[in-house]
Amino acid sequence: MIEIENVRKSFGPLEVLKGINLTVQKGEVLTVIGGSGSGKSTLLTCINGLEPIDSGRILVDGIEVHAKTTDLNKLRRKIGIVFQQWNAFPHLTVVENVMLAQVKVLKRSKAEAEAEAVRQLKHVGLSDKLNVYPSRLSGGQQQRMAIARALAMSPDYMLFDEVTSALDPQLVGEVLDTLRMLASEGMTMICVTHEMKFAREVSDRVAFFDKGVMAEIAPPEELFGAPKDPELRKFLAATH
């Protein structure tokens, strides 16, 4: 369970999260929508401790992320994150990309790590690209590799930060299919996305962020069907 309690965060004079309260249950798929600068991506990087917060607290399975005593490296094994920019490690082949953290962080043997890497890469449809370098992959393939790399750590939670925003339109589908597959397998996921159709299909709940505030959160049929927040109405009108 991820519990976010009254989290505030500023970058200089700009307050990007103005007291967010949110709980994500195990097995839940939450999508977060909203305009750019609404704070939704920042929230994800706060959840895995890449960004500090100013006040409030975030608990993952009861462990306070930003407590001084928390071993963030250990906590991050539970939480996979995939970014808009896929960040393939260019000096490693696809299979090595997926093996690296398993060997270094989880201390798996090379053979174990490779077997798991192959399994995950097969899962995301990249079994024919194991030994090529990322520069030979399309954006969509690199993004799927990044997903496999995160999944190979056997995380309990997956955070997706606008994973299709940097992709060419024709490559978006393959990545969304991968996310749909994960959702159907019961992975607990928070997806920040601009893909409304996707949000509507896969989510248990959808949250709308506006200027650092979670303006509305509801099951998709309710949020898309009968939006209450006026900003959300404007946002949906503009994106449809």
Next chain:
Amino acid sequence: MFNYNFRWAQALNSLPQMLEGALVTMEIAILSMAVGIVVAIFLTVFRLSGQRVLAAVATIWVEVARNTPALFQIYMVHFGLGSFGIHLSPYLSLLIGITFNNAGYLAENFRGALKAIPDTQTRAARSLGMSAGQAFANVVMPQMLRISFLPMTNQMVWAILMTSLGAVVAMNTDLYGVTSDLNARTFRTFELFAIAAVIFYLITKAITLAARLLAARLFRY
């Protein structure tokens, strides 16, 4: 005025000795590069560490190495330390002096290379649970070394040429030292130094070529 008689055959008789000197020159260059790269990596980490003392040590090292003559650096290792009663052999003084110079230049190259690696690489590595050290060693450093490969090759060539500065610490077993000693005994100045120059040239060309082949093998991405 031009009544100098070339005696190439006589000079070439000394070729085996000069080639032995060339081996010493290569040995010093290779050792000074190997140690220099390791030290430069440490200096780079010091500068990234945010520890003020370590960062200052690294900055001073780089500044001195790059902004004072290499000849002074070697001289200081031998005679400067000698003033404090630390007496090093000419070989060791030259090796340490060149290593000091290499490390300074390489650290600066590494810093430039780091700027070309996006922060998101470290972020991605950290988000997979790697510590800062693991992220640097496994993700950032390999890319840094790859980007710096050409400057490293240049520095290796420079290290070969810098061995001739051993002259100031009475180094006499490297290529320059051997040539200089032969000259003192035979006065075939032009021939001997021309041969030495050719050997220097061939060594540096060989290094450039070897580096290119190595790069093709190492960097397939």
